[in-house]
Amino acid sequence: xxxxxxxxxxxxxxxxxxxxxxxxxxxxxxxxxxxxxxxxxxxxxxxxxxxxxxxxxxxxxxxxxxxxxxxxxxxxxxxxxxxxxxxxxxxxxxxxxxxxxxxxxxxxxxxxxxxxxxxxxxxxxxxxxxxxxxxxxxxxxxxxxxxxxxxxxxxxxxxxxxxxxxxxxxxxxxxxxxxxxxxxxxxxxxxxxxxxxxxxxxxxxxxxxxxxxxxxxxxxxxxxxxxxxxxxxxxxxxxxxxxxxxxxxxx
Amino acid sequence: xxxxxxxxxxxxxxxxxxxxxxxxxxxxxxxxxxxxxxxxxxxxxxxxxxxxxxxxxxxxxxxxxxxxxxxxxxxxxxxxxxxxxxxxxxxxxxxxxxxxxxxxxxxx
Numbered sequence: 559x560x561x562x563x564x565x566x567x568x569x570x571x572x573x574x575x576x577x578x579x580x581x582x583x584x585x586x587x588x589x590x591x592x593x594x595x596x597x598x599x600x601x602x603x604x605x606x607x608x609x610x611x612x613x614x615x616x617x618x619x620x621x622x623x624x625x626x627x628x629x630x631x632x633x634x635x636x637x638x639x640x641x642x643x644x645x646x647x648x649x650x651x652x653x654x655x656x657x658x659x660x661x662x663x664x665x666x667x668x669x670x671x672x673x674x675x676x677x678x679x680x681x682x683x684x685x686x687x688x689x690x691x692x693x694x695x696x697x698x699x700x701x702x703x704x705x706x707x708x709x710x711x712x713x714x715x716x717x718x719x720x721x722x723x724x725x726x727x728x729x730x731x732x733x734x735x736x737x738x739x740x741x742x743x744x745x746x747x748x749x750x751x752x753x754x755x756x757x758x759x760x761x762x763x764x765x766x767x768x769x770x771x772x773x774x775x776x777x778x779x780x781x782x783x784x785x786x787x788x789x790x791x792x793x794x795x796x797x798x799x800x801x802x803x804x805x806x807x808x809x
Numbered sequence: 810x811x812x813x814x815x816x817x818x819x820x821x822x823x824x825x826x827x828x829x830x831x832x833x834x835x836x837x838x839x840x841x842x843x844x845x846x847x848x849x850x851x852x853x854x855x856x857x858x859x860x861x862x863x864x865x866x867x868x869x870x871x872x873x874x875x876x877x878x879x880x881x882x883x884x885x886x887x888x889x890x891x892x893x894x895x896x897x898x899x900x901x902x903x904x905x906x907x908x909x910x911x912x913x914x915x916x917x
Contacts, residue, residue, distance in 0.1 A: 562826045580826045616828050658828065665823065672820050679813045680838050685857050689840035697821050698831040716824065 562700055562716040564731065565666070568748040569710030571674030573667050575735075575751040585622060585657030586614035592647040598640075603631045604659055605640045620659035625652060673714060677704065703728060711735070814845060814853065834866065848873055862911045876902055 566575035596610035598621070605621040622628065624643065627635035634643055643649055661669070677691035695702040701719045705728035706712045713731050717724055739745050814833075821833045835844045837860055844862075846854045846869035854869040854877075880898040881887045887895055906912055 583826065584828075618822070618828075658826075661823065669820060669824060672816065676813065676817055676820065680836065680843075683810060683813065683843070684838060684840050686840040689838045691838060692836050693838055695817070695821070695836040696834045697825065697829060698834060699825050699827045699829050702824070716826070 560718040560721040561727075562718070564716075565670055565673075565712075565714040566731075566735065566751070567670050567674055567712040567714060570748065571671040572748070572750075573670035574749065576663075576666055576670075583658040583660070584614065585655055586619075587623075587653060587655040588613060588615070589651050589653045592650040594644055598644065600632055600641060605629070605632055606659070607656060615656045618658070619656040621654060622657045622659075623655040625654075670714075673702075673704075674712065677706070677712065705729070705732065707732060810855070811853075814855070818847075831866075834864065844869060846870060846873065852877065858911065865911075868909065872902065872905070876905065 562578070562580040564575070564577040564579075565573060568574050595612075596615065597608045598605050599608040600606075607615060607617055607619045609617065611617055621640055624634055624640065629635065629640055632640055634640055644652065644654075673692075680692040681689045691704070691706060693704055695704075696719065698719070700716050701721070701724075703715045703717065703724040704712055705725075711732075713728050713735070715724055715728060715731070735751075739751050740747075745751070817836070818833050822829060832847070833845055835842055837843070840860070842858050842860050842862060844856045844858065844865050846866055848854075852873060854873050856865065856869060858865070876898065880901060881893055881895055882889065884895060887893065887898075893899075
C-alpha cells in the first residue's frame with residue numbers, strides 16, 4: 559500500500575487521530591539450537607536483537623513468537639521471561655520468530671509529540687526568514703508529509719517515497735476533519751477523535767492517491783491506437799469522456 | 810542542530826515501516842531543504858539548500874571522501890574531533906561548492 563499511516567496532531571503536540579494501513583511487516587521464523595548465535599537485549603519491555611544479523615533477522619528486530627506462541631512483551635505466553643527461557647539449553651531446539659516491532663499506541667503518542675517539536679525547530683533552524691516547519695521529511699523507505707493548518711493542527715502522512723499527490727491528500731484529509739470532527743456538536747476541540755465518521759471518511763482518500771498520475775491509456779479501442787488521457791492536477795472526476803469514442807471511461 | 814538531527818534519526822528509525830538502509834536523507838520546509846549524510850564513523854555532512862535541489866547524497870559523499878578524508882583525516886596536524894582549522898580544506902571546499910551545478914550566487 560502506498561500510504562503507510564496518517565497522524566493528526568493538535569496544536570499542543572498531542573496525537574488526536576491515527577490510522578495505519580500498511581501491510582504486515584516482514585518476519586523471519588527460524589529454528590535454533592543451543593547456544594543462540596544472536597545477542598538479545600531487553601529494551602522498553604521488548605526483547606530486541608542487539609547483534610548478529612542473518613537470514614532476514616536484522617539488528618533492532620524484536621522477538622515476536624516462540625514456538626508459534628506470541629510473546630507478551632518480555633514474557634512468553636506461559637509467563638516465563640524470554641531471556642531466561644532462551645538461556646536455558648533444556649528448551650532447545652526452539653523456533654523463534656523475529657520481526658520489526660509494531661509501535662504501541664504509547665509510542666505513537668510520543669512520536670507524534672516528538673515530531674511536533676521537530677517541526678518547530680525546523681522552522682527556527684532556517685537560514686532564511688519566515689520559514690514554515692518541516693513540510694516533508696525524506697528517508698530511503700518512506701516520505702513523511704506534513705500540512706499545518708492556520709489553527710495549528712498538523713496532518714502527517716507517511717507514504718512510499720515515489721508516491722505523488724500527497725499534497726492534495728493532505729488537503730482532503732483536512733476537509734474530512736472539518737466535516738466529520740469540527741461540525742460534530744459532541745466533539746471537543748483538540749481532543750482525540752473517535753473512529754466512527756472520521757474513520758469511515760478517511761478510508762476514501764487513502765485509495766485515491768494510489769492511482770498513477772500522468773498519462774494513462776483510455777480503454778476504448780476505436781479501431782486505432784488507444785488514446786492517451788491526462789489526469790488534471792486537481793482531484794480528477796471518477797470518469798472522463800473519451801475523445802475518440804465519446805463514451806464514459808475510467809481513466 | 811546536532812540535537813535536532815539526532816532526534817530526527819531516532820524518530821525515523823522508530824517510524825519506519827520497513828528496515829532502513831540509508832536512513833534519514835533530507836527534510837524540507839517552505840524556504841530551505843536540509844540534506845544529511847552520515848558515515849559509519851559518525852561524521853555527519855549537512856547541507857542547507859534551496860527547495861529546487863534534488864537528491865545530493867553523492868555530493869555529500871564526495872565532500873566526505875575526497876575533501877574531508879584527504880585533507881583533514883590524513884593530515885597529521887589536524888586533530889580529529891575538533892573544529893577544522895585547515896585553510897586548505899576550507900578553500901577546497903569553497904571552490905568545490907561553487908563548482909556545483911546548483912550553486913548560483915544570488916543577490917541578497
